[in-house]
Amino acid sequence: MSAAKPTSSLERLCAAWCRLWMIRGHLSRRTYLMFALVGLLFPLAVWWGVSVSGWMDKVFMPGPADVLSRTYVWFKEDDLMHDVWISTYRVIAGFSLSAVLAIPLGLMIGTYRPVQAMLEPLTDFIRYMPAVAFIPLVMLWVGIDESSKIAIIFIGTFFQMVLMVAEDVRRVPITQIEAAQTMGANRREIVSLVIVPSAKPALLDTLRVTMGWAWTYLVVAELVAANSGLGYSILRAQRFMQTDKIFAGIILIGLIGLAIDQLFRWLHRKNFPWMYKK
Amino acid sequence: MDNKISIKAAHKTFGEGERGIVALQGVNLDIARNEFVTFVGASGCGKSTLLRCIGGLETLSSGSIEVDGVPISGPGVDRAMVFQHYSLYPWLTVMDNIKFTRKLQAGREDLTSADVEAASGRADALLDLMGLTHVCDAYPNQLSGGMQQRVAIARALLPRPQILLMDEPFGALDAQTREVMHDLILHVSKLEKTTIVFVTHDVEEAIYLGQRVVVMAPRPGRIDSIYPVELPAKRDQDMKLSPEFMQQKKAILHRIRETAGMRTDYELLERMTRQAEQQKDKQ
Ligand SMILES: Nc1ncnc2c1ncn2[C@@H]1O[C@H](COP(=O)(O)OP(=O)(O)OP(=O)(O)O)[C@@H](O)[C@H]1O
Numbered sequence: 001m002s003a004a005k006p007t008s009s010l011e012r013l014c015a016a017w018c019r020l021w022m023i024r025g026h027l028s029r030r031t032y033l034m035f036a037l038v039g040l041l042f043p044l045a046v047w048w049g050v051s052v053s054g055w056m057d058k059v060f061m062p063g064p065a066d067v068l069s070r071t072y073v074w075f076k077e078d079d080l081m082h083d084v085w086i087s088t089y090r091v092i093a094g095f096s097l098s099a100v101l102a103i104p105l106g107l108m109i110g111t112y113r114p115v116q117a118m119l120e121p122l123t124d125f126i127r128y129m130p131a132v133a134f135i136p137l138v139m140l141w142v143g144i145d146e147s148s149k150i151a152i153i154f155i156g157t158f159f160q161m162v163l164m165v166a167e168d169v170r171r172v173p174i175t176q177i178e179a180a181q182t183m184g185a186n187r188r189e190i191v192s193l194v195i196v197p198s199a200k201p202a203l204l205d206t207l208r209v210t211m212g213w214a215w216t217y218l219v220v221a222e223l224v225a226a227n228s229g230l231g232y233s234i235l236r237a238q239r240f241m242q243t244d245k246i247f248a249g250i251i252l253i254g255l256i257g258l259a260i261d262q263l264f265r266w267l268h269r270k271n272f273p274w275m276y277k278k
Numbered sequence: 279m280d281n282k283i284s285i286k287a288a289h290k291t292f293g294e295g296e297r298g299i300v301a302l303q304g305v306n307l308d309i310a311r312n313e314f315v316t317f318v319g320a321s322g323c324g325k326s327t328l329l330r331c332i333g334g335l336e337t338l339s340s341g342s343i344e345v346d347g348v349p350i351s352g353p354g355v356d357r358a359m360v361f362q363h364y365s366l367y368p369w370l371t372v373m374d375n376i377k378f379t380r381k382l383q384a385g386r387e388d389l390t391s392a393d394v395e396a397a398s399g400r401a402d403a404l405l406d407l408m409g410l411t412h413v414c415d416a417y418p419n420q421l422s423g424g425m426q427q428r429v430a431i432a433r434a435l436l437p438r439p440q441i442l443l444m445d446e447p448f449g450a451l452d453a454q455t456r457e458v459m460h461d462l463i464l465h466v467s468k469l470e471k472t473t474i475v476f477v478t479h480d481v482e483e484a485i486y487l488g489q490r491v492v493v494m495a496p497r498p499g500r501i502d503s504i505y506p507v508e509l510p511a512k513r514d515q516d517m518k519l520s521p522e523f524m525q526q527k528k529a530i531l532h533r534i535r536e537t538a539g540m541r542t543d544y545e546l547l548e549r550m551t552r553q554a555e556q557q558k559d560k561q
């Protein structure tokens with residue numbers, strides 16, 4: 001407690017302001033939302049300001065209103081929902097395939113040294129090959145149907161995911177494992193009762209982060225080889241100089257990404273209550 | 279002979295070749311059934327390493343450790359361990375942490391309802407003893423450090439281990455809780471005939487708890503000397519003030535100081551002070 005009590009309301013306001021800037025300080029939920037709103041509304045306002053000022057040609061810089069009305073037209077006449085659905089489906093399929101294979105593999109790499117020695121350098125190597133460069137090969141091998149888009153998303157996310165899962169597993173504190181050993185746990189029990197539950201929160205975070213990358217690779221895949229989806233629509237809009245539709249597509253992808261991200265965060269809080277209690 | 283643990287010519291080196299660190303060299307020690315042995319010594323003298331070797335978490339470079347005449351080959355349920363740092367499972371409640379060994383067993387064998395009842399009866403009793411009943415549904419990170427360590431001790435005691443290995447288990451506890459824990463652990467060792475190997479930095483704790491205090495010396499880690507404690511078997515906090523207790527504490531502290539090879543260098547301190555004063559004069 002500081003000795004001097006702030007007297008005037010101005011001083012009190014100053015004190016509250018200073019408290020906001022404490023290193024690793026705490027914000028009330030209301031203040032947090034307020035700052036978040038400012039962070040979101042400010043760029044929107046700038047965008048709107050630029051578009052009405054007439055600085056830039058509408059063809060290159062449509063305003064928020066243009067984008068909104070274009071979105072409505074897209075929804076009414078161009079089957080927006082189908083594009084959203086097909087893109088989401090591709091992301092979820094590619095991402096799920098990645099996760100289903102990467103989690104057990106990463107678990108093995110992070111747990112058993114020989115597996116690590118055998119697979120980690122290889123994975124590291126492939127990870128540095130640009131996934132985009134595989135597109136021609138994928139099209140040759142897989143063709144241009146749905147599975148090629150899913151394959152590209154898979155290639156883009158899988159190798160990163162394996163390494164991140166392995167790292168999550170390796171971060172399980174050794175004392176937790178040793179404690180189980182002294183309590184007589186065998187290898188299988190250590191993996192299922194200690195390593196997996198201990199690494200689970202980090203694993204969910206890894207999935208959340210890689211989900212973001214899956215959307216990036218979706219757009220790449222659809223720009224190259226598709227005739228539907230949000231990425232494809234963006235590409236086609238460019239051909240017809242529909243800048244407002246490009247904006248709409250990008251913003252839509254952002255919004256869907258944000259929603260999925262929030263879903264992951266919600267799952268995290270729901271499944272790991274012990275991390276949030278204090 | 280009724281030795282519970284026999285350590286024979288134990289040798290442990292970390293790393294290889296020239297740069298290897300000899301953590302244990304030629305350690306020989308017999309620990310009797312139901313004995314309480316405490317280990318003290320300067321930092322880095324191999325106390326934790328020895329304990330981990332007995333626990334089976336570390337393998338000796340040469341020599342052997344026998345429990346009931348059988349060389350150990352890894353960790354086992356007969357030897358429970360309480361670690362220096364928190365080893366609780368943050369995703370389990372206090373109660374589930376304590377019952378972790380039960381969960382392991384339940385996965386393997388068919389337990390009769392009487393077994394299950396006996397186990398939860400013991401878990402409740404341990405919770406009560408440790409003063410944790412009111413937090414039994416809390417998660418570890420909601421507890422203070424001292425409370426977490428008490429949970430770890432209760433978890434180790436649940437399966438009635440024959441041997442209890444403790445590495446500075448009370449380091450994080452305040453003085454009062456520590457005293458309570460001391461009497462509790464003495465009580466348990468008497469009642470359940472547990473053999474206890476206890477590592478600590480606190481010489482007073484070592485004497486109060488131990489029937490023998492083993493002083494280890496560093497570089498290379500080895501047993502330096504062994505002090506039998508001549509206190510009445512039924513310990514009492516006031517004994518810490520008796521002349522015999524003080525005497526022994528002094529002797530052991532002196533011995534540790536000698537083995538540590540570190541002492542206050544008054545000459546150096548004085549030189550530092552003089553330099554600081556000269557600096558001040560210049561300004
Ligand atoms: N895993 C390891 N790898 C390499 N060296 C180690 C390892 N564990 C311990 N050592 C070394 O072995 C020696 C003994 O360590 P140990 O932890 O047993 O000492 P200690 O007596 O428990 O010390 P403290 O009182 O500080 O806990 C030290 O020199 C330490 O650096």
Ligand SMILES: [Mg+2]
Pocket residue numbers: 325326327362445
């Ligand atoms: Mg130690």
